[in-house]
Amino acid sequence: MSDIIRRDPRAEWIARNRLHPLHAEMAAPVAETRGPSGLIRKNPHAVGFIGPNGIKRIDRMGGNSAAVGMRRGAKSAQQVELPLHKVESPDFYVVAVVDMVGGRLTGHDKDVLGQAHKLIRGAEGNGAVMAVVFGEHKEEAFDKAGVDRLLHLTGSEFDGYCPEQKVANLVEIEKQYQPRYWLFPDSINGGNELGCRLAARLGERPATQAWQVDRETSVCRGSGGLQDITRATPRLLLLAEECADQIDETRHEVLAVELDTRPSIINRLQDCGQVAVDPNSVSLAEAEFILSAGNGIRDWEQFHKAAEVLGATEGASRVAVDDGYMPRFRQVGATGTWVTARVYVAVGISGAVQHMQGIGQCDKVVAVNTDAGCDMVKRADLSVIGDSQKVLEQLIELARDYRQGGAENAA
Amino acid sequence: MILDWLLPVLLLSVLALALAGAVRRVSLWRAGQPSPVNIISGLMAMPRRYLVDLHHVVERDKYMSNTHVATAGGFVLSLVLILLVHLFGIESKLLAWALLASSVLMFVGATFVYKRRKNPPSRLSKGPWMRLPKSLLVFSATFFIITLPAAGILPEGFGGWVLALILAAGVVWGLGEMVFGMTWGGPMKHAFAGALHLAFHRRPERFGGGRSTGLKPVDLDAPVLGVQKPTDFKWNQLLGFDACVQCGKCEAMCPAFAAGQPLNPKKLIQDMVIGLAGGTDAKFAGSPYPGIELGNAKGGPDSTITEGLVNPDTLWSCTTCRACVEECPMMIEHVDAIVDMRRFLTLEKGNTPGKGAEVLDNLIATDNPNGFEPGSRMNWAADQNLKVMSEVKEADVLFWVSDGAFDMRSQRILRAFVKLLKAANVDFAVLGDEERDSGDVARRLGDDATFQSLAKRNVAVMNQYRFKRIVTTDPHAFHVLKNEYGDFGGHYEVLHHTTFINELVKEGRIQLGAHKGGTVTYHDPCYLGRYNGEYESPRELLAALGIQVAEMERSGFRSRCCGGGGGAPITDIPGERRIADMRMEDANATGAELVAVGCQQCTAMLEGVVEPRPEVKDIAELVADVLVESAEPASRKRDELAVEVA
Amino acid sequence: MQPELNIVALVSVGQHPKSGRARRAEQDARAVELGLRLSGEKVQVLHAGDVAEESLRSYAGMGLKQLRVLQQSAGADASLALGDYLSEHQPDIVLTGVRAESGESSGMTPYLLAEKLGWPLVTRIADIAKIENGEAEILQALPRGQRRAIKVRLPFVASVDNAAEAPRQSAYGPGRRAQLEPLPWVEAADEVRASFDEAPARKRPKRLKMVKAKTAAERFKAATAKSQGGGGRIMKDEPPREQAQAIFDLLLEEGVLR
């Protein structure tokens, strides 16, 4: 990459134009600041800028000529800050109630925020995207996801499962802000439920599984996904994944906004907590991660151990079941269970059609097999050719290390 | 002399008792459902059915056949003569001598029975059946001795009191077993019930060399669908159960029994007898259902069979391979009974085990057992350029593709067959997306409602078009189209692809090279062989490829099922072994490197056996492999091209 | 089993995902199954629509003596009719599916009913563990086989998830003989729905992982990166440790290690 210093006329222009929304960013660091003691401090490094031929020049124009006017090609590219999108005194809000799985925005949440901006873009008046977040979170990049305003509702009342509590608050938001649109991710992580509850409460008819939305019309999946329904865009939308592009070229203010009245309600649903589910008692059909054993397993103790330390649900080929090593309800395949795991690890399974029928819907298949030519290897995303016993042994060790000796301590 | 007056008295009272027994037995059968039979012509045909058709089956075991002729013939003759000589007192030396002769004949037969019973194979029932040879001997010996004076060989009153008493006891034993037992219920019941069973058989077409294998349709408006209790069977089915001689030939042939699944066709028939008469199986003296102890089953004419008498798993273990029916000397119809009871479980109880419910739901919703999109039935042939009936309306041959269209392995068979059809320039077309599952599996799983719905729609589609014959690579569809669609207005000439290809070869319409490779054995699919009697065409075709088939011990009409029929892979009742594994062992025993089959289901089952094992190929694939593509169609193509260019 | 428990299961006409043929809806059938297990044959099964609809028989075939139908024409709003009926009859538990397989499939019915009746709604339940002293202990289905325990007082509405026990097989005979009892009902036309434009679903293109290459280097990397889809990776001669590591990395990346 060349290190030739280039001028960026647009950046220079923004830096000069104090009315430009991105002016603050593009302007050079201020050379004079008032220090903590009240004294005026000069920052000698911030004075002036590097000229086109690499020589430092002093700026006599009061900071209105920009050092950022120059960019250092590749090396400085990472540090380029995205332009800040500002909304001052918004005329209307588009509210997105985000899922925040694990305290962070999900991809789906970001899609919804992208959609929110899409609904504002080109509309009359100043619209701002308000994200509603319940309870504690760990998200640090609301700005990059397109959150203009953040309504963060905290308090112990949002601990655990409390859809009724949340909806009561959403109703208050409705009263206070009268959002132009309500957007929810149509997800099983709470978005769908809250959206539907609010819709029922407000008497709105939501668009559900909406995947192509503009201000006039929405296209929604209907009939269990068999049909597309095109309809006038309602006020409340439950959005499908990838409904709109995520925000990736601007930063946003993330200004905190408040809710004036916090409703108090009695929860009729009493959350008694998540039930501890042993991965091995999860039904095969629902399991997310399956370690499956076939005729190529010799050491069954080791196999069970591996499933345990990896936290995988056990599966089996019919031969393993017929030979009595695994119970019948563990059989995967045509005459067993059809599984939908995200990861399916087939250890010593050749991949007969009847077995393959059962794993058609798995996302990632890993094969451990001595025979590189077997059908399972053809299907697998990752194949390891080798003796199952050795590979499992290593896998067990890795899992133990990963759990930081948890297994040893437990023993 | 006491015997002079005692004998007629005994004879008379035993006859009276036998009559009472007969009345009782007949009333038990009559509790069944009506089934129209022609009584007169049935009775008239009975001797012929016994002497020809039944003996045709018994003859497979020469020893038993001769023994039975001697014993049974001797007994019948003796009994008639006893009545004449000892009851009606006809004094004729000739008759007496004849009686002596017939009792000797019977005695000789009985000794052979006795010998067989000395060390009986496990398939034979013990219990009262072990007594029978002794009863036979006692009967024949007693009447031999009693008749000696009448024949003038010994003086009247010889032997004195002691002998007279012994003889009287012998008479009581002999007559009790042989005459009273015949109707009241004992081993000899088979003679009485068997004779009537032959006369009033529900499938009279089977006699005289015919074949009747299609299942009979259910009346879907009946108050109870299928057989819930013994009296829901047709009366002549009940009669048939009573004819069983517990010879266990069916048991010896049954693949499910051999695999340790809880089915034994002999026990099943005996359980039906328990059901029709009431009682428990505590006295059953044969092999139990594998894994199920004797003594706990109880039933009665009006109690639900599957609650207490027969475990539903027993019914679901059957592959409907008909090996039992083929083997049964009494021509009992096990498969009919099993499917009748399954019908109740599926249509009334909604209790089809394993993947059964799912398969049936799929058949209802998508017309194929795996729930594939009905509109994707022709995807396999995207590159085959096949004529579709809905466009051409008419063709010589309708190629019934079957659900193999959805299965990658079966598609190889379909493509091979299409290649042959094209090479022979056969004018053929397919139904394309208008084809539906034939209904075979639905029907064997007891869901006659779905079967009938599929059948009616298939018939309606086919009847729109004109074709001379139907050819299919699937023996199950073949059987159903040929033998079971008639009840729904579909009468077709249907051929299995092996038959059809064989015809093409014989007519010289395709040229074949020779097969290369090691030993080949051939597995007869049940639905081709036993159901439809096609044993020769596949073998002729293999011979035409230069293959000398290394026959398995069980082949032809005795072929062992692959385990794939009757929905058995779907219900998947656990056993100790897999039927397919046993079949593969049969094949291995011939040293074959390749198993030729004529069925995609057999292919799937046999290929499901863990390697190493012989390769499995459909005959269509074998033929297509050595097809010599004749120059003629190619040159014609060139001509067409030339025309186009010109 | 509670003797006086009054359970209503609401059923709709399902649609097979491949053939589009009418059938019993999977979740609704699970609702009926749950109802049958809780209160046996006494469970009331209710449909708003056409009594002549054949697929209703497949619910009946689960062992129902009778099935009630609020007679409605095709374009009517079912949730209104159901709401009226339920407010009138006041059952203890109303069970529905999560989302219908035909029509709008919005999944709003249970919410609207709960709102109208003023009852709590428990969503996506897998089972009702027990009902005691007017309080039900419910297992809610969470993604990937997880469960949450919830307590709620009767009466309530619950939507039944696919994780609930699979419905029993529908038997043809009883299905035929069951009585489908039509109740004439005031129907409200669904005008919003009437304005919908329905067409077979278009394929949605999967969003490509857009690499917004800011630099030529990034663009180069994006262009030369091995594509994810093309065949699996095969590790043949690496030592077991390395092979296991590759598997382990994949597990981590997919986030299945907990």
Ligand SMILES: Cc1cc2nc3c(=O)[nH]c(=O)nc-3n(C[C@H](O)[C@H](O)[C@H](O)COP(=O)(O)OP(=O)(O)OC[C@H]3O[C@@H](n4cnc5c(N)ncnc54)[C@H](O)[C@@H]3O)c2cc1C
């Ligand atoms: C009607 C029907 C239904 C069926 N339904 C099912 C079903 O539902 N589910 C099912 O699974 N099967 C089913 N089968 C059986 C199926 O056809 C196969 O027989 C079975 O899946 C094979 O199991 P497998 O892969 O464990 O055994 P094998 O085919 O014997 O494969 C063992 C594999 O392990 C490898 N191997 C051996 N030693 C080692 C080692 N030390 N380390 C690593 N790898 C090793 C071998 O290379 C081989 O690939 C069905 C069959 C039929 C006919």
Ligand code: SF4
């Ligand atoms: S049909 Fe075959 S599997 Fe069924 S009982 Fe007879 S022999 Fe056994």
Ligand code: SF4
């Ligand atoms: S059913 Fe037939 S083959 Fe079986 S034991 Fe009875 S008579 Fe013999």
